[in-house]
Amino acid sequence: MEFLDNMMWHALNGPQRDFSEGDGRARRYLENVATFGAVPDEPRAEDYASLREVVGPGNVAVLVQKTTRP
Numbered sequence: 001m002e003f004l005d006n007m008m009w010h011a012l013n014g015p016q017r018d019f020s021e022g023d024g025r026a027r028r029y030l031e032n033v034a035t036f037g038a039v040p041d042e043p044r045a046e047d048y049a050s051l052r053e054v055v056g057p058g059n060v061a062v063l064v065q066k067t068t069r070p
Contacts, residue, residue, distance in 0.1 A: 005066040008038035026051035028061045037061025 012020040012027035019033045025047045028037035037055060039047040055061045 006038065006041050008036050008064050009040060012036075012038050022054040023050060025049075026054050028054050031059070035060055035062045037063055039063070 009027070012022070012029065016029070020027045020029050022028055022037075024040075026037065026039050028051070029035070037051055039051055051061060
């Protein structure tokens with residue numbers, strides 16, 4: 001997988017980490033920064049569960065995912 005295929009994950013675990021919260025399973029930008037969240041390149045159910053905890057009840061995180069066309 002290329003860096004840009006999961007750019008939010010790599011940004012939130014790299015240069016923009018100071019603007020994020022979460023752990024190795026899921027991260028999101030701080031609520032006052034942006035609504036984007038992210039999970040690893042090959043997410044498991046546990047990663048989505050962790051994102052749900054980080055985001056919290058009644059809040060939203062936008063996920064960006066690369067899609068391929070046939």
